[in-house]
Amino acid sequence: xxxxxxxxxxxxxxxxxxxxxxxxxxxxxxxxxxxxxxxxxxxxxxxxxxxxxxxxxxxxxxxxxxxxxxxxxxxxxxxxxxxxxxxxxxxxxxxxxxxxxxxxxxxxxxxxxxxxxxxxxxxxxxxxxxxxxxxxxxxxxxxxxxxxxxxxxxxxxxxxxxxxxxxxxxxxxxxxxxxxxxxxxxxxxxxxxxxxxxxxxxxxxxxxxxxxxxxxxxxxxxxxxxxxxxxxxxxxxxxxxxxxxxxxxxxxxxxxxxxxxxxxxxxxxxxxxxxxxxxxxxxxxxxxxxxxxxxxxxxxxxxxxxxxxxxxxxxxxxxxxxxxxxxxxx
Amino acid sequence: xxxxxxxxxxxxxxxxxxxxxxxxxxxxxxxxxxxxxxxxxxxxxxxxxxxxxxxxxxxxxxxxxxxxxxxxxxxxxxxxxxxxxxxxxxxxxxxxxxxxxxxxxxxxxxxxxxxxxxxxxxxxxxxxxxxxxxxxxxxxxxxxxxxxxxxxxxxxxxxxxxxxxxxxxxxxxxxxxxxxxxxxxxxxxxxxxxxxxxxxxxxxxxxxxxxxxxxxxxxxxxxxxxxxxxxxxxxxxxxxxxxxxxxxxxxxxxxxxxxxxxxxxxxxxxxxxxxxxxxxxxxxxxxxxxxxxxxx
Numbered sequence: 001x002x003x004x005x006x007x008x009x010x011x012x013x014x015x016x017x018x019x020x021x022x023x024x025x026x027x028x029x030x031x032x033x034x035x036x037x038x039x040x041x042x043x044x045x046x047x048x049x050x051x052x053x054x055x056x057x058x059x060x061x062x063x064x065x066x067x068x069x070x071x072x073x074x075x076x077x078x079x080x081x082x083x084x085x086x087x088x089x090x091x092x093x094x095x096x097x098x099x100x101x102x103x104x105x106x107x108x109x110x111x112x113x114x115x116x117x118x119x120x121x122x123x124x125x126x127x128x129x130x131x132x133x134x135x136x137x138x139x140x141x142x143x144x145x146x147x148x149x150x151x152x153x154x155x156x157x158x159x160x161x162x163x164x165x166x167x168x169x170x171x172x173x174x175x176x177x178x179x180x181x182x183x184x185x186x187x188x189x190x191x192x193x194x195x196x197x198x199x200x201x202x203x204x205x206x207x208x209x210x211x212x213x214x215x216x217x218x219x220x221x222x223x224x225x226x227x228x229x230x231x232x233x234x235x236x237x238x239x240x241x242x243x244x245x246x247x248x249x250x251x252x253x254x255x256x257x258x259x260x261x262x263x264x265x266x267x268x269x270x271x272x273x274x275x276x277x278x279x280x281x282x283x284x285x286x287x288x289x290x291x292x293x294x295x296x297x298x299x300x301x302x303x304x305x306x307x308x309x310x311x312x313x314x315x316x317x318x319x320x321x322x323x324x325x326x327x328x329x330x
Numbered sequence: 331x332x333x334x335x336x337x338x339x340x341x342x343x344x345x346x347x348x349x350x351x352x353x354x355x356x357x358x359x360x361x362x363x364x365x366x367x368x369x370x371x372x373x374x375x376x377x378x379x380x381x382x383x384x385x386x387x388x389x390x391x392x393x394x395x396x397x398x399x400x401x402x403x404x405x406x407x408x409x410x411x412x413x414x415x416x417x418x419x420x421x422x423x424x425x426x427x428x429x430x431x432x433x434x435x436x437x438x439x440x441x442x443x444x445x446x447x448x449x450x451x452x453x454x455x456x457x458x459x460x461x462x463x464x465x466x467x468x469x470x471x472x473x474x475x476x477x478x479x480x481x482x483x484x485x486x487x488x489x490x491x492x493x494x495x496x497x498x499x500x501x502x503x504x505x506x507x508x509x510x511x512x513x514x515x516x517x518x519x520x521x522x523x524x525x526x527x528x529x530x531x532x533x534x535x536x537x538x539x540x541x542x543x544x545x546x547x548x549x550x551x552x553x554x555x556x557x558x559x560x561x562x563x564x565x566x567x568x569x570x571x572x573x574x575x576x577x578x579x580x581x582x583x584x585x586x587x588x589x590x591x592x593x594x595x596x597x598x599x600x601x602x603x604x605x606x607x608x609x610x611x612x613x614x615x616x617x618x619x620x621x622x623x624x625x626x
Contacts, residue, residue: 003432007425008418107416111469114381115433116406116476327400330383 001117001125009130012094016137023087024144026080031148034074038151041066047156051241071157081149082164087141088176089205091134096184097197099126100322104192104329123323131181131319138177145169153242161244161300163213170304175311180205182315182322189325212310218246220306223293227251230279230288232268242297253287263290332359334394334480334512335380341388342375349375351536353389357514357529361543362506364523365516366606367533373516374413376533377484380514381410393480406436409473409511413484415466419458423451423468430472442475449501463494467501474505481506483515487522495519499526520603530602532609539609544602551605554582556595566590572608583608
């Protein structure tokens, strides 16, 4: 059975490894270059200083400029990174969906399931082999993108906790990949042709991923709230510690909302046109404050673990259902 | 007599439609049996239940005295060639033989290789590039290498040209004579079966219409031609299978249970093919009239 699995999937495994190598050819050089720049400009010391707030104003400005330049130079890579979000889905479509559907489409299930081994045995070996292989691929992918993105994530502008960036690093890609494969396998036991199985797996994966990202992830734990006064504020610092800001508002002291998705800062002593208090023309009263709801950056790994757990649990459930269904296919 | 395959009130339903219904059948050991019926009569469903791919919804299926569904011990006693002889098309014939060795406890790789060598099949070409007849031969070799007690073949020759069909059936008969396996072979091509099979099961509209050894069927069926018949009993006739009438004359295909002595009737022998066709026509038209909403 192991021989058969290897014989059937060796070509596909080769292509997948070639794909990983191509990916490595993209991320290793750019990752090294990014790290080089990061070290040359002394960004680590800068960030530590900014976080602790013990830099002189000039040093702080220099640091900010250096960080801006770094983000300017490499920020585009995050778009390349976001393209990588489809990789777990692709693995699921091309490894999961054909596992049963190709057999039933070509009728070979009637050949292989009428030899001297049980269908359960067949399914378990196949799923273990394909699952193990895609797991290894997903681990390499997840750790690779984490390593790649680390300097950008620490450079103050982006938070690795943000939607999209959260999804492509750490351990969640493992959960996504296993789920996509399991969904593909299950779809293949319901739709007995490869293309419909792939289509259903694609749609199911997209719907569930988006639903969980948009609806569930912000609520995995109760978000925290912080406020700071408009007057005397020196600007947003959330991304220095990797917070995930869910909602921003500017409120007056009585609690009424003046603006949403906005943040207003007036440096100490600043005044509006004609010497009026800062922000009056926006409708801000004295004592107006910024209100932010956020998930603190130190919850990153907790959230990663919870989300990975959800997807792995769903994957196991789907595989269980798939094995049950396989017993009924003729 | 020992029965290799027995069914009792067997039924299989897809949704509300019965593909096989009330099927009671006994296949004696050592026979080469033809499972005959039109397309959609339930032949494949019956064979799939026999090889344990499908679980019956009613009744019982026993192969070698055991329920084949999910029983790998029984499975290793059955050689199965599915419809359109599915094979992994990117595998070579040699790799398929290796695969069989990995998936079966009892596997006669030498037998498979010898057969394929005799047929002159290339061992190192993907079977997807072979002709349909060659693929069928590979599939048969794989089934025979299990050294099965029961060999089930689902329409193995349906897609083959006449020459390949004859070669396939010859190869099948030769190997069956060597191994003594019981064979159940489904087909809708009657002409081939007359030469190869010694037992016939007629399946039509999901039910067994007729089952028995071909020589008995030949002796127990006669064609009677005589004056127009009103349906009354005829001496020596057990049942009228099929009747056609003109104004003055009736032609009956009957099952006999004794000599027909009435001089009114001209008695003729009928071919196996005509007998089978008479039984098939019998079950043909029952459902469709109600389905179309017209009177029968």
